[in-house]
Amino acid sequence: MRKILFLVLAMLVVSSCAEELIEKPDSLIPEDKMVSIIKEMAIVNAAKGTNLSRLRENGVEPSVYIFNKFKIDSAQFVNSDRYYASKPLQYENMYKKVESDLEELRLKIEEEKKVRDSLSLIEKNKKNIDLKTNDSTKTKKVQK
Template identity: 50%
Template structure:
């Protein structure tokens, strides 16, 4: 009997995860674009927490910047976000994709930094070599 109850509860849970709780908005942001918006929002929110002074100094509102970049307004974003959130498996997939893109970006920036550091080291060594030749 307990196995049947657990099986029934599992089936209900799985079906409810795929069920749409709210209607799709007319102006729904496409899933791929939503992923990119959320990725950029994560980046600008991280920037806000570390360099808010620079952003204010340059008159940049990070959220407005992202919305302008993707030509969406806050209402459309909220409606789309709420819709995707009403489909838990879809929403989880979106955030996993965002996380993956952020990891890729992190690795790309790490490689660029390492290349830049290597270039600086070579330039320093070249300068030292030239300075020693002058002596």
Template identity: 45%
Template sequence: MKKLLFLLVFLMVVSCAEKVVEEPDNLIPKEKMVDILHDLAILNATKTTVGAKLDESDIDVMEFLYKKYQIDSTQFSESDLYYASLPLEYQTIYTEVETRLDKWQKAMEEATEKKNDSIRKANEKRSDSIRSAKTPTDSIIPEP
């Protein structure tokens, strides 16, 4: 049993060491791939929340990304497949994407909190001014 386990571990180590997919000629650099996947995650989230607006505007998420990063679908597919064939590289790419998304989410939450605070303060100020307007300071009817 130990020999079988050793053989399986050995085969996995050896098979992971060889390249499954050859590096494409037009490989998207790792940093750019992180940028693309980050934007893709945000756009897909946007699509699930306001997809009708994107459809009305005739915006295709992938076409938008291809134009923005000056790549084509083949280049993106080949690069994604290549990085996926290297599990450690792919993991570092997605870890960086996740880190960026977390930072972006925190920034959005802080911006929303600031906006809510300013709205709350404006509402309090308005309520105070309404309250002071309703409180009579001078009586219209003179006292006898």
């Protein structure tokens, strides 16, 4: 009797885990596009946190900008986000992808900044050398 009860209970647990909590929306945003949207939202929110006045000056509303860029509406985003959130492992993998993409972007920007800084330093040193050369040439001419 206990074995049968355990078996029935195990079947109920397995069948309830396979059940979808939220129905798949008709206008579901594909996972890869959703990752791109979330990544863009993170970037725009970071910009909003540091340069809100500049965004306002240019008439940029962050969420509207993103929805227009990806050709979606807020309801489609909310429904898709809710659907993916009902699948925790898939949702976690999406956010891990967003995190790794943002980290790659950060490293790329840091590398570009190092190159720009190095070029600026070389240009500055070159100007200083040119100025010193011109000064020493003028001084020599005066001494003659």
